Amino acid sequence: MPCEQPLFFELGDHRLFGMLHLPEGRPRHGLVVCHALAEEKLWSHRVFVGLARELASRGMAVLRFDFRGEGESDLDFEQAGIASRIDDAVRAAEVLLEQQPTLAGISFLGHRLGGAIAAAAAARLRGRAQGLLVWDPLPSGHEYLMQLLRSNLAKQMAGNGKAPRTREALIQALEAGETVLVDGYGIGRALYRELIALDLPALLEALECPALLIAAAEGPAKGSTAPRAQAVGRGNIQHASAREPAFWRESKELCRCAPNMTAVSVQWLERQLT
Amino acid sequence: MALRKQIRDFVTTNFYVADPKTLEDSTSLLDHGIIDSTGVLEVILFIETTFGVTVEDSEMLPENLDSIERIARYVGRKKESELRFAA
Numbered sequence: 001m002p003c004e005q006p007l008f009f010e011l012g013d014h015r016l017f018g019m020l021h022l023p024e025g026r027p028r029h030g031l032v033v034c035h036a037l038a039e040e041k042l043w044s045h046r047v048f049v050g051l052a053r054e055l056a057s058r059g060m061a062v063l064r065f066d067f068r069g070e071g072e073s074d075l076d077f078e079q080a081g082i083a084s085r086i087d088d089a090v091r092a093a094e095v096l097l098e099q100q101p102t103l104a105g106i107s108f109l110g111h112r113l114g115g116a117i118a119a120a121a122a123a124r125l126r127g128r129a130q131g132l133l134v135w136d137p138l139p140s141g142h143e144y145l146m147q148l149l150r151s152n153l154a155k156q157m158a159g160n161g162k163a164p165r166t167r168e169a170l171i172q173a174l175e176a177g178e179t180v181l182v183d184g185y186g187i188g189r190a191l192y193r194e195l196i197a198l199d200l201p202a203l204l205e206a207l208e209c210p211a212l213l214i215a216a217a218e219g220p221a222k223g224s225t226a227p228r229a230q231a232v233g234r235g236n237i238q239h240a241s242a243r244e245p246a247f248w249r250e251s252k253e254l255c256r257c258a259p260n261m262t263a264v265s266v267q268w269l270e271r272q273l274t
Numbered sequence: 275m276a277l278r279k280q281i282r283d284f285v286t287t288n289f290y291v292a293d294p295k296t297l298e299d300s301t302s303l304l305d306h307g308i309i310d311s312t313g314v315l316e317v318i319l320f321i322e323t324t325f326g327v328t329v330e331d332s333e334m335l336p337e338n339l340d341s342i343e344r345i346a347r348y349v350g351r352k353k354e355s356e357l358r359f360a361a
Binding site for chain 2: 150
């Protein structure tokens with residue numbers, strides 16, 4: 001029977017919380033999961049519990065963990081940033097390799113913003129990173145920030161009947177050092193600057209291991225629910241798409257699994273292992 | 275009317291509406307708790323992806339987004355002005 005071990009691991013003076021999913025017997029591969037940011041992490045939590053259990057049943061050791069500033073890990077949201085999250089992901093990979101010394105290396109799976117974090121961590125781990133999966137990649141940190149700020153506007157409109165500041169005005173406020181709330185999470189100048197500098201294509205260029213970027217195509221799957229994604233791409237970077245609802249956004253009904261993205265990921269990981 | 279029906283279908287499918295038949299086109303979606311701020315974002319995403327119009331920050335107003343009728347009028351106006359701009 002696969003088993004699950006909650007654990008805390010250390011990075012400097014801080015503690016990070018993780019959940020280690022272990023297969024029965026010796027793991028044939030290891031995977032570190034890098035979650036999405038803030039509210040998106042909360043809504044997608046259950047999907048990654050299911051994914052980790054699925055992979056553990058297929059003989060893989062999976063470490064899910066909370067970045068500092070989120071979940072059970074140390075620091076407040078406003079104290080953590082992109083750089084700290086990359087450090088966290090690298091440390092999580094080291095912990096998995098320490099805990100499972102028979103593993104020659106690990107792969108990363110990153111969701112949304114976690115995809116860029118995972119890409120940076122995989123590049124830093126060099127030969128010990130054997131693969132990278134990105135679910136619903138965010139190519140541009142600037143574009144993502146604009147999405148986040150729109151949420152601030154929507155909150156103001158819903159509460160006050162009008163958003164007094166446009167996103168351009170909010171960016172000026174961030175530049176001036178103001179903290180802007182997005183779904184209750186404070187985005188300060190440091191995180192804002194890290195976000196706008198984030199460039200997934202540039203991060204992927206530094207990557208030595210193979211990678212698969214899976215875009216989520218919304219809407220109901222037609223016909224069979226089996227994934228029809230064809231991984232295409234040049235060099236070590238491939239692209240695929242899988243039909244899934246946006247399970248990381250608040251919805252009428254909580255999404256508990258992402259069967260098509262999971263299936264595409266499992267197929268790809270299995271291919272990497274053979 | 276087709277536009278309103280499309281918007282109505284989106285609202286009743288994606289948000290909790292106790293009895294869709296009693297939802298008037300003029301009912302305030304915010305005042306009746308049918309959408310909140312996250313719902314506003316969903317409505318905007320729906321408008322942009324379904325009708326291919328861009329919702330500007332300055333247009334994020336209840337006058338444009340707070341009922342089926344208002345959304346339909348807003349989308350109609352936007353499409354019209356985009357067509358005029360393209361001509």
